[in-house]
Amino acid sequence: MKEFGYTVHKERLIDYDRNDKRVLNHLKKHEPSVLTCIACGSCTATCSAGQLVDFNIRLVQTLLRRGEIEPLKKEVRKCMLCGKCILICPRGVNMRNLILAIQTAIDKLQ
């Protein structure tokens, strides 16, 4: 029964002090090229999956760095591993391995 029009919203705030950096720490070891991302977005612009579904591969590395594990889990599943982003990246980030390594780290958490 809904008596009032109020709902409890999940907080949108990124709390950097509380977030989980374990996946990021795994990545620093296994795909350190992620550190050099300059968030230019050329990967997202060229992304095959991103043309069809709501997927932003640039955001994957940002969520990773902020320790936002839940949205990260959903995002990495959307990648088709085609590798176009690796060809375009001006900083030479190995995105395909980034996605695979994030998946491995997430599996380890569970």
Next chain:
Amino acid sequence: MTRTTVIIGGGVAGMTAASRLADLGEQVILLEREEQVGGHLRNWDRLFPNRRPGYEVLNYLTEELGSKVDIRCLQTVTTIFSGERDFQLQLASGKSLRCDALLLATGFDLFDARRKEEYGYAIYDNVITSAELEELFRSGAPITTRQGKVPKRVGFVHCVGSRDEKAGNLYCSKVCCVTGVKQAIEIKELFPEAEVFGFYMDLRMFDRHFEEMYYEAQQKWDINFLRGRVSECAENQDQSIVLKIEDTLTSRPLKMTVDLLVLLVGFVPSPETLRLAAMLDLPVGEDRFLEPADEHTKSTLTVKPGVFLAGAVKGPFSISNAIADAGTAALQIHAYLKTL
């Protein structure tokens, strides 16, 4: 009759122009307000982008001056009278000077961070300016929070007093970005375990080797650059600083605690420069820096014959740019003096 040039301001630009003019056989008097020449360079520990000690450049400039220039410290110009083809300067000491050419090299001031109250400078213990951090590096004193704790997380706020209409400064101060990257690396060198953040809007790595330094900061030192302008800071009970920022790359608000917050303060025109400019009827830009005769082709000349400009009186300058600019000014003065 000997032709005399008076240079007001013994910082990087003034020292360089004095040496170049002396090399060209001109008689130069260099006036400095402080006890020693060197200007802001005296406060730097290490310089970007190669992190060489600041004193190396200072010593070089000082040695170059040698005895060929008449250096007069602790001097303030009270009045300037413009004659037909020369200038008469009245000094606070009571003395007066005559010269044929005048070079304004009075430099800049640092933005007063107290004016950005939302960052809590001079309110919270652990908010300091980039100039104060540089001074700490230079003194060799251990870098801790005010409570004596080794900082575990350090934040650098970019564009403090720059690109900010609320502060009255629309311009970019150019060198704070690279200073922030340099100091972030130096914090990591001292504290490899610390997390270091740069809060930026754009990183303007405009000169040679700057971008490479930024790359090194990310790749080698694991320094985090978080895009967004810090909107407010508050002090926790343990005197750490909690800051709020929009993480513009995720479009979400973000909250973070840091042990030490460093404000990268920009350039502002010095009141002394504006006072002298008013006496000489020199045009001042909307940004309150002085206007040269032509931005591209006569950048060290002014609309007033015999009055020249060098360095940060014209806006934000790096040391290497100020040295190049002062060399140009010296050549222009030399050419002008020959026409007299």
